[in-house]
Amino acid sequence: MTNHAQLLPGTLDLLILRAVSLGPLHGYGVLLRIGQISGNALLIEQGALYPGLFRLVRQGLLKANWGTSDNNRRAKFYELTTAGRKRLREETDNWNRLATAMGAALAAQAGEI
Amino acid sequence: MKLLDSLRFRIAALFHRSQVNAEMEDELRSHIECRADDLERSGLQRAEAERRARIEFGGYQRFKEECREAAGVHFFETLLQDLRFALRTLRKSPGFAAVAIVTLALGIGANAVVFAVLNALILRPLNVPHAESLYAIERGSDKAINHSYPDYLDLRDRNRSFDGLAAYNVAPVGIDTGDSPSSAWICEVTANYFDVLSIQPYLGRFFHGSDEHGPNSAPYIVLTYAYWHAHFQDDRGVVGRVVRLNKHPFTILGVAPPEFQGTILFVAPDFWVPLVNQEQVEGLNVLNQRGNRVLLMVLGHLKAGVTPAQAIADLNSIGASLEKSYPKDDGQMTFTLASPALTGDWLGGPLRDFVTGLMLLAGLILLAACANLGSLFAARATDRSQEIAMRLALGSGRGRLLRQVFTEAILISLIGGAVGLWGSVLLLRALSVWRPLPAAPVHVPVTPDAHVYMVALLLALASGFLFGAVPVRQVLRTNPYQVIKSGSAGRAGRRVTARDLLLVVQISICAVLVTSSMVAVRGLLRSLHGHFGFDPKNAMLVETALSMAGYSGDELPAMHKRMIDAVQAIPGVQTVGSVDRLPVYYGANSSDVFADKTADLRPSNVAAEAMVYNISPGYFDAARTALLTGRSFTWHDDKASPRVAVVNREFAHRIFGSIPNAMGGHYKLGDGSRIQVVGVVEDGKYGSLAEDPQPAMFLPILQSPAGQSCLVVRSNRDPQQLAAAIRSTMRELDPGLPVTIETWSREMDAALFPSRVATVALGVLGLMGALLSVTGVFGMAAYSVSKRLKELGIRIALGARRKEVLHAALGRAFRLLTFGSAGGLLLGILASRVLASIVYEATPRDPLVLAAVVLAMSLLGLLATWIPARRALSIDPSILLRDE
Numbered sequence: 001m002t003n004h005a006q007l008l009p010g011t012l013d014l015l016i017l018r019a020v021s022l023g024p025l026h027g028y029g030v031l032l033r034i035g036q037i038s039g040n041a042l043l044i045e046q047g048a049l050y051p052g053l054f055r056l057v058r059q060g061l062l063k064a065n066w067g068t069s070d071n072n073r074r075a076k077f078y079e080l081t082t083a084g085r086k087r088l089r090e091e092t093d094n095w096n097r098l099a100t101a102m103g104a105a106l107a108a109q110a111g112e113i
Numbered sequence: 114m115k116l117l118d119s120l121r122f123r124i125a126a127l128f129h130r131s132q133v134n135a136e137m138e139d140e141l142r143s144h145i146e147c148r149a150d151d152l153e154r155s156g157l158q159r160a161e162a163e164r165r166a167r168i169e170f171g172g173y174q175r176f177k178e179e180c181r182e183a184a185g186v187h188f189f190e191t192l193l194q195d196l197r198f199a200l201r202t203l204r205k206s207p208g209f210a211a212v213a214i215v216t217l218a219l220g221i222g223a224n225a226v227v228f229a230v231l232n233a234l235i236l237r238p239l240n241v242p243h244a245e246s247l248y249a250i251e252r253g254s255d256k257a258i259n260h261s262y263p264d265y266l267d268l269r270d271r272n273r274s275f276d277g278l279a280a281y282n283v284a285p286v287g288i289d290t291g292d293s294p295s296s297a298w299i300c301e302v303t304a305n306y307f308d309v310l311s312i313q314p315y316l317g318r319f320f321h322g323s324d325e326h327g328p329n330s331a332p333y334i335v336l337t338y339a340y341w342h343a344h345f346q347d348d349r350g351v352v353g354r355v356v357r358l359n360k361h362p363f364t365i366l367g368v369a370p371p372e373f374q375g376t377i378l379f380v381a382p383d384f385w386v387p388l389v390n391q392e393q394v395e396g397l398n399v400l401n402q403r404g405n406r407v408l409l410m411v412l413g414h415l416k417a418g419v420t421p422a423q424a425i426a427d428l429n430s431i432g433a434s435l436e437k438s439y440p441k442d443d444g445q446m447t448f449t450l451a452s453p454a455l456t457g458d459w460l461g462g463p464l465r466d467f468v469t470g471l472m473l474l475a476g477l478i479l480l481a482a483c484a485n486l487g488s489l490f491a492a493r494a495t496d497r498s499q500e501i502a503m504r505l506a507l508g509s510g511r512g513r514l515l516r517q518v519f520t521e522a523i524l525i526s527l528i529g530g531a532v533g534l535w536g537s538v539l540l541l542r543a544l545s546v547w548r549p550l551p552a553a554p555v556h557v558p559v560t561p562d563a564h565v566y567m568v569a570l571l572l573a574l575a576s577g578f579l580f581g582a583v584p585v586r587q588v589l590r591t592n593p594y595q596v597i598k599s600g601s602a603g604r605a606g607r608r609v610t611a612r613d614l615l616l617v618v619q620i621s622i623c624a625v626l627v628t629s630s631m632v633a634v635r636g637l638l639r640s641l642h643g644h645f646g647f648d649p650k651n652a653m654l655v656e657t658a659l660s661m662a663g664y665s666g667d668e669l670p671a672m673h674k675r676m677i678d679a680v681q682a683i684p685g686v687q688t689v690g691s692v693d694r695l696p697v698y699y700g701a702n703s704s705d706v707f708a709d710k711t712a713d714l715r716p717s718n719v720a721a722e723a724m725v726y727n728i729s730p731g732y733f734d735a736a737r738t739a740l741l742t743g744r745s746f747t748w749h750d751d752k753a754s755p756r757v758a759v760v761n762r763e764f765a766h767r768i769f770g771s772i773p774n775a776m777g778g779h780y781k782l783g784d785g786s787r788i789q790v791v792g793v794v795e796d797g798k799y800g801s802l803a804e805d806p807q808p809a810m811f812l813p814i815l816q817s818p819a820g821q822s823c824l825v826v827r828s829n830r831d832p833q834q835l836a837a838a839i840r841s842t843m844r845e846l847d848p849g850l851p852v853t854i855e856t857w858s859r860e861m862d863a864a865l866f867p868s869r870v871a872t873v874a875l876g877v878l879g880l881m882g883a884l885l886s887v888t889g890v891f892g893m894a895a896y897s898v899s900k901r902l903k904e905l906g907i908r909i910a911l912g913a914r915r916k917e918v919l920h921a922a923l924g925r926a927f928r929l930l931t932f933g934s935a936g937g938l939l940l941g942i943l944a945s946r947v948l949a950s951i952v953y954e955a956t957p958r959d960p961l962v963l964a965a966v967v968l969a970m971s972l973l974g975l976l977a978t979w980i981p982a983r984r985a986l987s988i989d990p991s992i993l994l995r996d997e
Contacts, residue, residue: 026143026144026147027140027143027144028143028144028147028148031144045171046144046148046169046170046171047141047170047171047172047173047175047176048171048176050140050141050144050176050179050180051176051179051180051182051183052183054180054183054184055183055184057184058183058184058185069143069147071147071150073143073146073147073150074139074143075140075143075144075147076136076139076140076143
């Protein structure tokens with residue numbers, strides 16, 4: 001468990017948006033997808049996913065419909081709305097800028113200044 | 114949009130709360146099962162897999178709760194909680210709740226009533242199709258709304274801006290449906306009237322432009338729905354029936370739809386008659402006279418795409434050519450457009466000013482009420498500082514506390530608003546069926562509609578937020594540690610607090626209201642005892658429309674003389690005289706007057722515009738109009754002798770410079786006739802009681818006959834007996850003559866009607882202001898005494914005298930009251946100038962008014978501080994000090 005990175009506050013929403021952008025998913029599926037695309041490197045408490053999902057629905061970034069999962073269980077499927085797609089693009093850009101800047105700052109050597 | 118979505122979601126969440134909860138449970142459970150499926154596939158037993166899945170999921174209840182919060186389900190639950198709590202606290206302090214609700218009910222009720230009037234009379238368009246493009250044409254710089262028929266024809270036929278122009282006039286008429294003759298109010302309209310307004314008949318048909326073929330060619334009438342309902346009992350067979358108007362046969366063509374009541378708001382006519390039949394209806398035909406502006410109004414719809422400015426330019430070019438073609442009759446032919454509903458700016462202007470002023474005052478009342486409630490709320494927050502501190506200490510968020518304060522405020526404001534609205538709806542319903550003047554078809558159509566309810570709701574919400582916001586700072590700054598440590602004895606601050614300011618503001622507002630109502634009441638009292646140039650006391654009016662009974666031409670003066678002689682012979686009658694139009698009540702006809710040496714009688718050379726009255730000999734005696742010099746008329750001033758006139762003082766001064774110059778002098782009328790002044794009478798009121806002195810001339814009826822006549826009978830006899838005697842005398846003269854008999858004082862009521870309404874309205878608002886200032890000062894004084902009971906007890910124990918105790922307890926309240934009253938009085942004096950235009954002789958600089966306001970405010974202050982003062986003086990220090 002020690003090689004799991006702690007989530008930064010606010011990043012869960014971005015991860016959910018990203019996961020759902022690849023195709024409609026139910027809650028458990030979102031969790032699996034995040035694990036899959038992050039190489040299982042992120043630690044997410046399973047239940048904590050749901051307040052995030054409800055928040056995103058309320059903000060109109062996701063929409064939800066009941067359907068049937070692969071193993072024949074009734075489940076609620078989430079997909080991106082247009083606003084959600086737009087938000088994902090913006091947040092991704094933001095994150096990339098932040099990550100680049102942080103990376104550059106932390107990698108800076110004494111001689112380069 | 115987002116706000117709306119979120120609101121919709123929350124409301125949906127409220128109604129489907131259990132469903133949302135169930136879905137949430139389903140979803141979370143589905144997650145756990147899916148996880149368990151995966152774990153089972155990896156080789157675990159099902160039971161163990163489910164256990165592991167539940168553990169991995171984490172705190173189920175906590176996440177469910179977080180989900181609910183994230184989904185916004187909480188909003189309404191919290192709201193319901195807060196509402197229940199607010200109701201509980203209000204029930205615990207019923208006195209506070211009652212004061213708050215009554216205060217708001219008054220404030221919001223007053224606003225709802227005034228807004229309903231504003232809405233009905235000024236904001237709401239006329240009930241005709243496309244009212245927004247319907248305009249009345251006003252003429253000249255003084256925006257006269259009346260036009261002559263020939264001018265109307267020119268405007269109608271030559272304009273390129275209107276879809277059609279119609280005109281109408283209001284007149285009384287005698288109607289005989291077979292049984293007994295009665296009188297009714299009609300609109301004489303051009304035959305295209307209904308087509309121009311695009312109104313469809315409810316029953317039968319309307320007349321059209323093609324029905325007009327010259328004078329008396331269209332003997333048709335169209336009934337209003339109300340008249341049909343009241344006088345023909347909804348009989349559908351009425352179409353085609355012949356009735357007699359002023360003894361002439363007219364055929365009923367149809368009935369107008371119930372929602373169409375003509376094109377002026379205040380006047381509800383009984384039926385419509387084509388204007389071309391004017392001679393039969395009014396006894397004389399002046400439709401061919403270009404200088405005789407008898408049409409009350411010309412109106413029509415603008416063509417699609419034509420702006421008012423383009424239409425005005427179009428009309429003005431016609432006007433310019435009319436001025437050139439008819440220099441004698443048409444002067445100042447420039448035009449403007451106005452809304453027809455209130456006869457343009459003539460009535461609309463003053464009414465708009467007055468109602469807007471009332472709205473402003475009503476707004477001030479509400480503001481005062483909010484200030485009042487705000488300080489009550491602030492005081493309550495102080496009292497509850499212990500509770501607030503305790504809740505903060507136990508971990509309640511300040512946002513949550515504020516939300517609760519606002520919930521309480523809004524709850525009170527909504528209850529108060531509902532009560533106020535209920536009261537105002539009752540009042541408005543009563544107003545709508547009220548016929549203020551029995552003799553005229555005047556009504557006040559102010560039934561409340563959705564707009565009124567909406568405004569009341571918005572005002573209630575706004576005031577809730579306004580006074581709820583007062584204690585916000587207090588709650589935000591509460592330091593639980595301090596409050597709980599130091600107990601309830603707050604510091605007696607010397608600082609000027611927001612509450613003090615609020616009280617001063619509130620008292621000033623109330624003083625403004627009290628001042629304006631005092632000014633209005635004083636004005637009304639003066640008008641009741643004022644001098645009008647005639648004396649309505651002990652005088653009876655006998656109104657006959659001779660033209661309604663078929664008299665015309667030379668028969669008119671002869672009949673006049675017979676009536677006067679007959680009434681004069683009744684025992685107990687002192688003097689009798691007749692006048693064609695009663696001053697003040699019916700307004701006046703006016704006529705252009707030229708100096709004797711003026712040869713070119715065009716409108717631009719007019720020396721003055723004077724009121725004209727056609728009177729019989731004896732009128733001045735009967736009306737008690739004082740003759741200053743010269744003589745009054747005799748029955749020898751007839752067509753055979755030179756034309757003479759009696760003028761009033763103002764006329765003499767304006768035309769001749771002085772009274773002696775006027776005696777024996779000559780002047781000219783617009784038709785060129787030369788008239789000699791044989792007497793001068795005192796000035797009077799002619800058009801309205803609030804007017805400035807106007808020039809007036811009185812002409813003998815034998816030289817200028819009139820179709821209408823009003824006998825003024827002066828007698829000390831009991832009015833009822835006298836009326837009966839007069840009625841039988843008149844019946845002997847002509848049984849078919851419609852006669853109305855009334856005391857002059859009753860008629861004056863009608864003339865005083867506008868200023869009475871104004872006075873009552875202002876009086877009620879002033880009373881409300883007074884009530885609010887009493888409750889405001891009382892609240893403040895009672896609060897300050899109860900806060901300082903302990904301190905006052907110590908003072909008394911140490912031997913303070915009563916005066917000193919009172920000073921300590923109430924000095925502040927009195928100082929605030931003084932500041933507030935002084936400010937309000939000053940503002941009131943400024944505001945009262947507006948009143949002067951409506952209320953007779955209202956002047957704010959009247960020392961009596963100033964004294965009355967000061968006295969009233971001090972009395973109110975005394976009244977409000979009486980109970981707290983008693984309480985302060987009756988403090989028993991031993992009991993009080995033992996208490997803690």
